[in-house]
Amino acid sequence: MQLRLEPDRRAMSAAAAQHAAASLRRIINSAGKARTVFATGASQLEFLDELTSLKEIDWARVELFHLDEYVGIPESHPASFRRYLRENLIDKTGLRNYHFLDGTVRVDDVIRDVGRELTSAPIDLMFAGIGENGHLAFNDPPADFDTTDPYILVHLDEACRQQQVGEGWFARIEDVPTRAISMSVRQMMKAEELLLIVPDARKALAVKATLEGEVTPLVPASIIHTHPNVTLYLDQPAASKLSKETIESFAAPGSVVRDPGSRR
Numbered sequence: 428m429q430l431r432l433e434p435d436r437r438a439m440s441a442a443a444a445q446h447a448a449a450s451l452r453r454i455i456n457s458a459g460k461a462r463t464v465f466a467t468g469a470s471q472l473e474f475l476d477e478l479t480s481l482k483e484i485d486w487a488r489v490e491l492f493h494l495d496e497y498v499g500i501p502e503s504h505p506a507s508f509r510r511y512l513r514e515n516l517i518d519k520t521g522l523r524n525y526h527f528l529d530g531t532v533r534v535d536d537v538i539r540d541v542g543r544e545l546t547s548a549p550i551d552l553m554f555a556g557i558g559e560n561g562h563l564a565f566n567d568p569p570a571d572f573d574t575t576d577p578y579i580l581v582h583l584d585e586a587c588r589q590q591q592v593g594e595g596w597f598a599r600i601e602d603v604p605t606r607a608i609s610m611s612v613r614q615m616m617k618a619e620e621l622l623l624i625v626p627d628a629r630k631a632l633a634v635k636a637t638l639e640g641e642v643t644p645l646v647p648a649s650i651i652h653t654h655p656n657v658t659l660y661l662d663q664p665a666a667s668k669l670s671k672e673t674i675e676s677f678a679a680p681g682s683v684v685r686d687p688g689s690r691r
Contacts, residue, residue: 428651428652428654428657428658428659428677429657429658429659429677430638430658430659430661430674430677431443431446431658431659431660431661432661432662432663432666432674433660433661433662433663434662434663435662435663436473436626436627436662436664437473438662439473439474439624439626439660439661439662440473440474440476440477440624440626441477442660443474443477443478443622443624443660444474444477444478444480444481445481446622446658446660447474447478447552447554447622448478448481448483448484450551450552450620450622451463451484451489451552452483452484454551454552455485455488455489458551459488460488460489460490461488461489461490461551461552462490462492462548462549462550462551462552463489463490463491463492463550463551463552463553463554464491464492464493464494464550464552464553464554464555464610464615464618465491465492465493465494465512465516465554466493466494466554466555466556466564466624467493467494467495467508467511467512468511468556468594469594469595469596470556470624470625470626470627470630471515471554471556471624472515473626474554474624475515475516476515479515479516479519479520484520486520486521486522487521487522487523489520489522489524490524490525490526491512491516491517491522491524491525491526492525492526492541492544492545492550492610493508493509493512493526493527493528494508494555494564494565494609494610494615495508495528495564495565495607495608495609495610496508496509496527496528496529496530496607496608497530497604497606497607498530498534498580498604498606498607498608499530499531499604499606500530500531500604501531502527502529505596506591506596506597508528509527509528509529512525512527526541526544526545527541528541528578528608530604530607530608534580534608537578537608538576538577538578538579538580538608541577541578542576542577542578545577545578545610545614546577546614549617549618549619550617550618550619551618551619551620552618552619552620552622553615553618553620553621553622554622554623554624555615555621555622555623555624556623556624556625556630557623557625557630557633557634557637557648558586558587558590558630558633558648559586559587559590559629559630559632559633560584560586560587560590560633561633561636561637561645561646561647561648561649562587562647562648563612563615563647563648563650563651564609564610564612564615565581565583565587565607565608565609566581566609566611566612566647567581567582567583567584567586567587567647568584568644568645568646568647569644569645570612570644570647570650571611571612571644572612572613572644572650573613574611574612574613575611575613575614576611576614577610577611577614578608578609578610578611578614579608579609579610579611580606580607580608580609581606581607581608581609582605582606583603583604583605583606583607585600588600588603588605590629591603593629612647612650615650616650616653616654619656620656620657620658621651621654621656621657621658622657622658622660623648623651623657623658623659623660624660625659625660625661625665626661626662626664626665627662627664627665628664628665628667630665631664631665631666631667631668632668633646633648634661634665634666634668634669635668635669635673636648636649637649637651638659638669638673639669639670639673
């Protein structure tokens, strides 16, 4: 695992975007196209803003899947992840090859059909965040580390639903759906390269549990320790609970760590 610490959210987003662009160019140059999975949510907004401002990516050669979607939320809803991806990525880049999870139709059919497309070939590059409760996608604790299904129907816990209110997507917790379609943990770990973009002090305890605890379904993001090619981008607030020993442990050969207190 590589850990990259940046002093603030914008610097972290810019660094992650440069990394993402380099990976996309490398994959497209090698394979002719890039199969990707993009995360959504408040934590990814600055990253997507930086990434879509870069001009050297051939978005016509990028295929897009997304991680999760609420059940029962139309695309017109402000919290819809389909709307989010359209406004923050697709419309800005002209990306044309995308597969949406529509939570307003028969969920079993969506899980089957999009899952078939997802698993038709390897995923080259996946972007994700870490939730305040340590979730990956909508795999809340205790997450299912065993299922081999590419997408699953999950029930959202109160901490996850409260996070959506705290980020302003819903006015009240009662408005947040209790179910969602989520990419499974094991499917996420099949991506060839995984970039996690995690800003904000709200995520600091989850980051600490992810990096300093054992691999356990009670901290779903801890599964990243088993991935052979993962880079975790943190800003200083998100890294603020990490011990000095943890930070130094990622300074081993092959890792890249910038002191979160430093400035460029």
